[in-house]
Amino acid sequence: xxxxxxxxxxxxxxxxxxAAEAELAPPGAVDGAIGASPAPVSHAxxxxxxxxxxxxxxxxxxxxxxxxxxxxTSTAKKGEADNPDVLVVYDGNVSMMVGDPAKxxxxxxxxxxxxxxxxxxxxxxxxxxVSVRVPSARxxxxxxxxxxxGDVTHQSVTAEDVSEEYHDxxxxxxxxxxxxxxxxxxxxxxASMSDMLTVEHxxxxxxxEIDRIEGRMRFLRDHAAFSTLSVAVMAxxxxxxxxxxxxxxxxxxxxxxxxxxxxxxxxxxxxxxSN
Amino acid sequence: MFRKIAxxxxxxxxxxxxxxxxxxxxxxxxLGGSDYxxxxxxxxxxxxxxxxxxxxxxxxxxxxxxxxxxRLRQRGYEPTGAPADIKNDAGLPxxxxxxxxxxxxxxNRYYLDVYATSRRILLVEAAGEVADVDASTAQVIAxxxxxxxxx
Numbered sequence: 464x465x466x467x468x469x470x471x472x473x474x475x476x477x478x479x480x481x482a483a484e485a486e487l488a489p490p491g492a493v494d495g496a497i498g499a500s501p502a503p504v505s506h507a508x509x510x511x512x513x514x515x516x517x518x519x520x521x522x523x524x525x526x527x528x529x530x531x532x533x534x535x536t537s538t539a540k541k542g543e544a545d546n547p548d549v550l551v552v553y554d555g556n557v558s559m560m561v562g563d564p565a566k567x568x569x570x571x572x573x574x575x576x577x578x579x580x581x582x583x584x585x586x587x588x589x590x591x592x593v594s595v596r597v598p599s600a601r602x603x604x605x606x607x608x609x610x611x612x613g614d615v616t617h618q619s620v621t622a623e624d625v626s627e628e629y630h631d632x633x634x635x636x637x638x639x640x641x642x643x644x645x646x647x648x649x650x651x652x653x654a655s656m657s658d659m660l661t662v663e664h665x666x667x668x669x670x671x672e673i674d675r676i677e678g679r680m681r682f683l684r685d686h687a688a689f690s691t692l693s694v695a696v697m698a699x700x701x702x703x704x705x706x707x708x709x710x711x712x713x714x715x716x717x718x719x720x721x722x723x724x725x726x727x728x729x730x731x732x733x734x735x736x737s738n
Numbered sequence: 739m740f741r742k743i744a745x746x747x748x749x750x751x752x753x754x755x756x757x758x759x760x761x762x763x764x765x766x767x768x769l770g771g772s773d774y775x776x777x778x779x780x781x782x783x784x785x786x787x788x789x790x791x792x793x794x795x796x797x798x799x800x801x802x803x804x805x806x807x808x809r810l811r812q813r814g815y816e817p818t819g820a821p822a823d824i825k826n827d828a829g830l831p832x833x834x835x836x837x838x839x840x841x842x843x844x845x846n847r848y849y850l851d852v853y854a855t856s857r858r859i860l861l862v863e864a865a866g867e868v869a870d871v872d873a874s875t876a877q878v879i880a881x882x883x884x885x886x887x888x889x
Binding site: 585587588589590593623625628675678679682683686722723724726727728729730731732733734735736 | 770
């Protein structure tokens with residue numbers, strides 16, 4: 464039984480702003496994510512599925528869910544549009560059921576259509592699942608439209624606020640450029656060859672660090688521009704024939720021990736190539 | 739004075755640096771990436787990355803190799819051989835896993851080297867389209883073997 468999460472205020476932002484749980488329903492969650500606090504609001508979320516370390520509570524009813532997420536969507540759009548310095552990347556996971564197996568493929572195509580209509584694109588597709596990338600500013604809109612395509616059995620959204628990392632990088636960049644300038648002045652007034660070599664070595668290292676940080680900032684801006692929504696579409700299984708005694712029975716898929724190691728789910732081509 | 743500046747800057751860099759590193763060969767650029775300590779790639783999209791995660795729950799290399807393999811197979815990764823024992827350039831024993839993966843549009847190779855100590859796990863991944871990875875297999879593997887804990 465899930466209890467409705469309380470909307471947290473910006474003052475109760477978590478200690479680790481890099482990744483946090485985010486609720487779709489309460490408008491306050493979005494306000495918290497875009498307010499003065501650099502970190503998004505975090506809510507305690509009840510676990511409703513084995514892999515649901517990132518799960519949000521299921522919506523109380525379709526009508527209630529729609530109205531609350533609609534208000535969240537409009538608030539999110541307004542807030543994010545008002546504060547361009549906030550860089551938030553959403554990562555959503557949805558599992559849904561459709562009426563019969565024949566509808567799985569068409570539903571997957573409709574999901575891609577929704578993403579493309581909002582300025583997004585297909586990120587990957589496998590049997591029964593699809594991953595799309597949509598502009599972060601339109602993530603909630605995409606989420607609402609896509610979850611309306613089937614009966615949602617599991618949903619989760621995480622919000623990664625990279626604003627602080629970006630602003631930290633900006634500050635580090637400024638400091639490094641000041642250091643670079645001072646080193647250049649030192650070099651101009653160096654008396655001995657060994658001092659010149661030392662300063663040149665440091666200048667080279669500082670320049671490389673500046674390049675690295677500038678590259679990182681470019682990456683964060685590009686990374687935050689799009690968010691990912693992964694959807695698994697399933698249909699009720701067909702009825703199985705009764706196994707007659709003596710018939711060979713195929714072995715079940717191996718049971719996998721659930722581990723408290725989220726990095727296991729981050730392994731793979733998609734994360735590696737698109738990170 | 740300049741030596742003191744150099745020493746301070748070096749100490750600062752060591753304190754703030756990532757937990758693992760790769761030696762980037764010619765043709766590879768440092769890409770960055772929030773999930774990795776180091777990530778490099780070619781213009782054709784072959785990517786090699788490394789990161790360190792805690793060994794939690796604490797287990798040995800056999801356990802983590804099996805856990806990783808089961809999880810990847812569950813997600814559609816197809817092994818191209820049995821896991822093999824390896825050592826990185828620093829002599830640390832590990833295990834290599836090799837897969838192919840179809841992402842809906844193209845077939846990819848996915849390589850993963852795993853090293854486990856009592857406290858940490860070093861993960862070294864490489865991926866790219868089959869043709870691109872096969873054209874630079876030796877370079878990719880050499881780069882993966884260069885990964886090491888920084889401290």
